[in-house]
Amino acid sequence: MGLRIFRRPGRRGVATVEMAVVAPLLLLLLFGAIEFGWIFLVQQTMTNSAREACRMAVLQGADRDAIIEHFRSAMRGTGLVDGQIKDGDSTAPCPAGSACGDWTLNLPSQAVLDDRSSANETVTITVTVPNTKVSLAGLARVIGFKRSLHASCTMRKEGVMGGGSG
Template sequence: MKSRRKERGAVAVEMAIVLPLLLLILLGIIEFGRVYNVQVSLTQAAREGARHAAIHYNDASLDVEGTALGAAPTLAGLGVTVADNASGCPSSSDVQVSTNVTLPSLTGFLDAGFFGAPGIFPLTLTGVGVMRCGG
């Protein structure tokens, strides 16, 4: 019985050592998943905008930005900017659409200055789509 009393607080000490590390790993996984999702969505939005511009390059009411942002509803509210060279796109030349966003940290743990070290957030992400005008 005496040996059990000596080990009684060992689990609490081990948990106090391991739990912060596990939480940090969990938050890192959450941040990585979010960044990956936004990057894939930016690329898909740029590709869809380029496809729309390549098909409808002769239309007077060409709305590349609206098409690109409409193709990625998960990016709503992030302040995505869309740039393109679709105006005056002659047949057999390329149209390029790029989407950009400055992504803040979701959890705040990887922000600049946290833990006294430079952080990786805010992170600037870019998606690019290129297609031939007139297909």
């Protein structure tokens, strides 16, 4: 005896309709997970790049141009290669041919990096990336992610000439 499959009339195409309803939601979840995963990757790269630049800046004989180049190479993995370098209130010009808007790096001047007179002298490096530069497909902006990403690092300078009595 053969097994017969009975279908109720009027139930044809239900699976297609269910898939048409569920598929966009599943795709939204998938792309949302990818989008926020990318945002977290950029945030982590910014934090590590700021820490590496800060680590270079606190060493004796720190060279500001070398710090900037090291920071740029660390950020290349995110595709955010061009940015603005700020030194206190002044802003360095953008590199030739760049959009100059992927990130902003606040870095002390060479004079501040060279000053070793204070025993508690610290160096702070701050990085900011606008949210428009982070989103892969714009999904984060659609659901309301409007804040810029920030990362900073503060370290005490090495090789400081202490003023204490020995």
